[in-house]
Each structure stands twice: as structure tokens, then as C-alpha cells.
Amino acid sequence: MEKRVTLKIDKITEEALNIKTFTFKHALGAEPGQFIMLTDFEGGEKPFSISDCTKEEFFITVKRIGEFTARLFQKCVGDFVSIRGAYGSSFFISKNKVLLVGGGYAVPTFYFFAKVLLEAGADVTLINGARTKDEHVFADRFRELDIKVINVTDDGSFGEKGTAVDIAQKIMSQDKFDFLYASGPEMMMKALQDVIGDLNYEFLFERYMKCAIGICGNCTMDPLGLRLCVEGPVLPKEKIELLTEFGKYHRDASGKRITF
Ligand SMILES: Cc1cc2nc3c(=O)[nH]c(=O)nc-3n(C[C@H](O)[C@H](O)[C@H](O)COP(=O)(O)OP(=O)(O)OC[C@H]3O[C@@H](n4cnc5c(N)ncnc54)[C@H](O)[C@@H]3O)c2cc1C
Ligand code: FES
Numbered sequence: 001m002e003k004r005v006t007l008k009i010d011k012i013t014e015e016a017l018n019i020k021t022f023t024f025k026h027a028l029g030a031e032p033g034q035f036i037m038l039t040d041f042e043g044g045e046k047p048f049s050i051s052d053c054t055k056e057e058f059f060i061t062v063k064r065i066g067e068f069t070a071r072l073f074q075k076c077v078g079d080f081v082s083i084r085g086a087y088g089s090s091f092f093i094s095k096n097k098v099l100l101v102g103g104g105y106a107v108p109t110f111y112f113f114a115k116v117l118l119e120a121g122a123d124v125t126l127i128n129g130a131r132t133k134d135e136h137v138f139a140d141r142f143r144e145l146d147i148k149v150i151n152v153t154d155d156g157s158f159g160e161k162g163t164a165v166d167i168a169q170k171i172m173s174q175d176k177f178d179f180l181y182a183s184g185p186e187m188m189m190k191a192l193q194d195v196i197g198d199l200n201y202e203f204l205f206e207r208y209m210k211c212a213i214g215i216c217g218n219c220t221m222d223p224l225g226l227r228l229c230v231e232g233p234v235l236p237k238e239k240i241e242l243l244t245e246f247g248k249y250h251r252d253a254s255g256k257r258i259t260f
Helices: 067-073 109-120 139-143 164-174 186-195
Strands: 005-016 019-024 035-039 046-053 058-063 080-087 097-103 123-130 148-153 179-183 201-204 234-236 249-251 257-259
Touching: 019 067, 046 080, 046 109, 058 067, 097 109, 097 164, 097 186, 109 123, 109 139, 109 179, 123 139, 123 164, 139 148, 148 164, 164 186, 179 186, 186 201
Parallel strands: 097 123, 097 179, 123 148, 179 201
Antiparallel strands: 005 019, 005 080, 019 058, 035 046, 035 080, 046 058, 201 234, 249 257
């Protein structure tokens, strides 16, 4: 198990409505697509993707949803939390022409990944989607990278109007890509899979995680029994095509199936 470390929050940035980035000065040594488990010592431990990681610091970007994230949102610079990780699989690093399709709070992990892809020499196009302008994140940060960005909102309040999948379908009909990566709501990725054709891809999945080290079995995906905390959260096309629960159901803390 990766060593647990207690860290001071170094910086907090308001990104959008109910979305904040927390920066920590710590050499995490993570790969893009991986996640950490974080606790505030007040009950529970939750997974969060790494949205940037350098030699000196890393950050996570959190959407306030329920009790745990609401508590995190009350933290100030200088407060302490404890983390373990980084855990899980990471994205394949292509050196070719790639399309990243992201939605909502799952987009920031592509900031870290886009930087690594650029270092590898890839030609990167990103579709950065959200439901509305208020929920759209990281437009300024992505603008500073040498990548092509298409901002999209469902209601047209920022960037192009439509879903990230609508725009991905349009772009793929106009241009040829070597690889596609997606990170976002599962139904977005399911819809994307239906229009992707022969293109090779990887998707970043989320399932309810407890141990994050492959012991409890809460994050397994049918029918392969893939433990998303170990074999995922990034899965390749050949495994995703075998998943019978993709886009159909996930499990809650007790393991009970919840339909999407
Ligand atoms: C690999 C991975 C990466 C993630 N990355 C991010 C991220 O970068 N930013 C972000 O805001 N959120 C991320 N999440 C989701 C985040 O863990 C949940 O939003 C958070 O745990 C909600 O906790 P809560 O108490 O505030 O809400 P709750 O009311 O407890 O839960 C709201 C919803 O959050 C999800 N959730 C709750 N607990 C867990 C858990 N232990 N494991 C997985 N999902 C859970 C469930 O879908 C649940 O219905 C990620 C989840 C996974 C599995
Ligand atoms: S969270 Fe326990 S096996 Fe994955």
C-alpha cells in the first residue's frame, strides 16, 4: 500500500459553481489518469483524480456533491488533510493525433494528461464540455497549453452549443485521429462509444471505492470482475467492449446495483 501522508492545503482556487481546486506541495509522482484517496479525519475517505502533478506539487479538482465534499469546501489554506496513493492505471501516452473528450468535473484530469501528451510530441484536440457556463471548468488553464480546445455547453451559454458527444461526432467526421480518450459522466462515454467507429480509445471510469487497493471488491465491473481501483480507472477499448454493466448500472456503498 502506498504510504499515507498528511498534507497542508497550499492553495484553493474557485473554478466554477461548486467546483474548487486544492493544491498540495508534495512530490506525488503520479501518472495521468490516476487518483488519490483523501480523508479530512472527520469520517470517510474518497477518491479524487489528479488534475496536475509536477515534481513539487499536485492538485485535485472537486465538485461539491454530498456530505464529504461539502466539508472539504469549508477547508481553508493551511488546513490539513491526509492522502494515500496515487492509485490505479494511467492513460496510454500516444505520440500521434489525439482527441480528448471530457465532461464536467472529470475534465481537469485532462489538464495533467494534455501536458504529458505535449511533452511526448502528440497533436492534441480537447472537447471541454459542461451543462452550462457556470459548471464549465479549466477554460483559462487549457488556453495556456499548445492544444486545440473546443469549449462546449449543452445550453450554449459558453462555447459551442451541444453535448460533448455531438461535437466529437462532428469533429471526427471532419478530421482523422489516431486515438480518443474520454473522461466524464458514464452516459456521455456510452454515447461516445456508439459513434466512435474503429478508432482506438481509453475511457476513465468511476465506481464506488472503499479500499482502493483491490481488497474489498466494491468497485468491480461485470462480467470480468475488473477492480476499477487496480485494473482501472482507465480502461482500454478491448476491456470496455466486454463490460456488460457499462452505461447500465453501478453500485452504492453496500454493493447494491443502481441503474443509471
Ligand atoms: C476514480 C475516481 C476519481 C474521481 N475523481 C473525482 C474528481 O476528480 N473530482 C470530484 O469531484 N469527484 C471525483 N470522484 C467522485 C468523488 O469521489 C465523489 O463525488 C465523492 O466521493 C462524493 O462524496 P460526498 O460525500 O460529497 O457525496 P455523497 O453524497 O456521499 O455521494 C454522491 C455520489 O458520489 C459518488 N461517491 C460517493 N462516495 C464515493 C466513493 N467512495 N467512491 C466513488 N464514488 C463515490 C457516488 O456516485 C454517490 O452517488 C471520483 C471518483 C472515482 C471513483
Ligand atoms: S475499492 Fe476495494 S477493490 Fe476497489
